Amino acid sequence: MFFKNIIANFKKYSFLLQQLISRDFKVKYKRSVLGVLWSLLYPVLNMAVMALVFSNIFKFSTPGVNYLVYVLSGLIMFNYFSEASNLAMSSIVANFSLINKIYIPKYIFPLSKCLFVGINFLLTLIPLYIVIFATGTGINIYHLVLPYAYICLFMFTLGMGLILATISVFLRDMFYIYSIVLTLWTYLTPIMYDIAIIPAKFQLILKLNPMYHYIDFIRKIILYHQMPSAFTFAVCGISSVIFLVIGLVAFKKNQDKFIYYV
Numbered sequence: 001m002f003f004k005n006i007i008a009n010f011k012k013y014s015f016l017l018q019q020l021i022s023r024d025f026k027v028k029y030k031r032s033v034l035g036v037l038w039s040l041l042y043p044v045l046n047m048a049v050m051a052l053v054f055s056n057i058f059k060f061s062t063p064g065v066n067y068l069v070y071v072l073s074g075l076i077m078f079n080y081f082s083e084a085s086n087l088a089m090s091s092i093v094a095n096f097s098l099i100n101k102i103y104i105p106k107y108i109f110p111l112s113k114c115l116f117v118g119i120n121f122l123l124t125l126i127p128l129y130i131v132i133f134a135t136g137t138g139i140n141i142y143h144l145v146l147p148y149a150y151i152c153l154f155m156f157t158l159g160m161g162l163i164l165a166t167i168s169v170f171l172r173d174m175f176y177i178y179s180i181v182l183t184l185w186t187y188l189t190p191i192m193y194d195i196a197i198i199p200a201k202f203q204l205i206l207k208l209n210p211m212y213h214y215i216d217f218i219r220k221i222i223l224y225h226q227m228p229s230a231f232t233f234a235v236c237g238i239s240s241v242i243f244l245v246i247g248l249v250a251f252k253k254n255q256d257k258f259i260y261y262v
Contacts, residue, residue: 013108020112021119024087046075062194065223066135072128073222074191074215080121081157081211082182087113088161089168089178092258099258106255107248110161118154132222142221145228148236149217155240156210162247166254169261189215210239 062070091109092099099106132139168174189211195203206212213235220228
């Protein structure tokens with residue numbers, strides 16, 4: 001019944017959702033000379049800096065595959081998660097004036113943030129494929145399976161966003177705590193380095209990180225031209241569903257209390 005109500009409300013408030021996403025775009029790129037082009041340039045510039053630092057100074061490498069594609073493929077996935085979960089976390093508190101005046105399904109706000117960043121994420125696929133072709137990495141038939149990983153990432157991020165949005169209403173310190181958690185999370189995710197350089201006894205700990213599996217999924221296809229294993233498919237799917245359900249349940253259970261705290 002709960003999920004049927006969500007679907008019904010999604011249809012009913014789709015126009016509001018569009019307006020919220022449109023507002024976010026206008027705010028983000030207001031007075032920006034390059035505007036949406038920053039969505040294309042940012043990951044490339046970020047990749048260039050990281051590749052320069054980690055490949056030349058720290059001597060990181062990924063034998064058999066192009067390091068630029070390796071870094072960029074990890075960056076676009078983690079950047080989406082980082083930005084979307086951060087914006088979703090503050091979405092309820094930031095929209096208190098609107099929530100306080102009229103009835104709106106409150107999950108619309110975290111959802112709009114994840115969709116807004118998701119549009120930027122799709123734009124970042126353009127520079128990714130430019131780099132893929134420019135480096136001679138090439139594409140293969142398995143690229144048709146990549147949307148599965150992107151959908152799993154979206155579900156996982158939305159679930160985390162709902163959890164964080166719920167906690168942050170009651171605990172404003174969460175904004176500061178999560179920035180530290182994200183920094184640690186970044187280094188515990190093999191974005192700039194190959195997990196093979198980590199001692200075997202610590203690799204299992206890193207593999208408990210869902211972000212590792214989403215990134216590994218697309219790298220298997222993009223870099224190694226292989227179909228991800230059934231285990232990787234299962235881990236990506238199950239972890240995303242678990243976090244989404246936890247997020248929805250936690251959010252629904254506490255949303256009626258938000259008005260007293262925001």
